[in-house]
Amino acid sequence: MDQLPRTLRVLWDLEPKPTRSTGPALSRERIVRAAIELVDEQGMDALSMARLAERLGCATMSLYRHVASKDELQAVMLDAGLAEPPRQDDPNDNWRAGLETWARTLLAVYLRHPWMPRMEITGPPLSPGQLGWLEAGLVLLHDTALQPIERMSVMLLVAGYVRTEATMAIVGDEVRRDVGPDSARETVEQVAKLIDPQRFPALSEIVESGAFTSAPFDFDHFTYGLRLILDAIAVRANHQMTGP
Structure with a gap:
């Protein structure tokens, strides 16, 4: 799996999580959730690591311990934003x-x-x-x-x-x-x-x-x-x- 691009390793949860504290309850999940809220409100042009750090109340560099780049962040946002697909619960449905x-x-x-x-x-x-x-x-x-x-x-x-x-x-x-x-x-x-x-x-x-x-x-x-x-x-x- 080491041959996979880093972004895919992150998406499949194959990348090690940071072990050192990076601020109050900061995690990849919290960063992604805040980023989605930001772009839902203001559009993708409003997304920057500095603005996201301000929203989370942490230093900008702290974000890079969880996401390596803005491109990686956007990829994780897209995956998280999809949520769960509908399931066909009724076997009579075609x-x-x-x-x-x-x-x-x-x-x-x-x-x-x-x-x-x-x-x-x-x-x-x-x-x-x-x-x-x-x-x-x-x-x-x-x-x-x-x-x-x-x-x-x-x-x-x-x-x-x-x-x-x-x-x-x-x-x-x-x-x-x-x-x-x-x-x-x-x-x-x-x-x-x-x-x-x-x-x-x-x-x-x-x-x-x-x-x-x-x-x-x-x-x-x-x-x-x-x-x-x-x-x-x-x-x-x-x-x-x-x-x-």
Whole structure:
């Protein structure tokens, strides 16, 4: 396990804990909890080791005995912020209902911690929290006709969809909060007038229908898109097929 990067060793609790006192009840768990509270309140731009130390009432250098860097701290924050995935307790529930609950629960996590879906993806899901969510989804698909590699692909697809939709929702909320909902809608309407039918014939049809200006405000894109994904998965899950 020594070959693992330090951040993964920390996430899997393979790194030794400090043995010397570093302030009043200071621990990695307390540092991470305070960091999550800080960025939930003020956004990721507000996070610095100095500001976090001030919040915890300790010296900045004390933090580095528990987390080696700000990047490592953010990785641990992401894993801790995910919390526990939903479990399918009712054996009568089918995979589709379970996967929809999984997706909606993950969406709620992201909306509760708006910084999470906007963090840079630096590699495959390898932390305990990420793999816990992956495991919970794979269990739902276990008794379908999907091959193991297909189950993995399905979960990556659904997870990516939820992350993207959460990011769009968060950005939209920020825009409407900053400029007001009426101003945000007016901006979309003004852009719609700039769409030339000669240059954007397909998009112009959408504009004429009114869908372009209503889409960001009145349509439940998440539910619609998730339904399409689940419909496609069902075709594969209910019929044994060979090849991708």
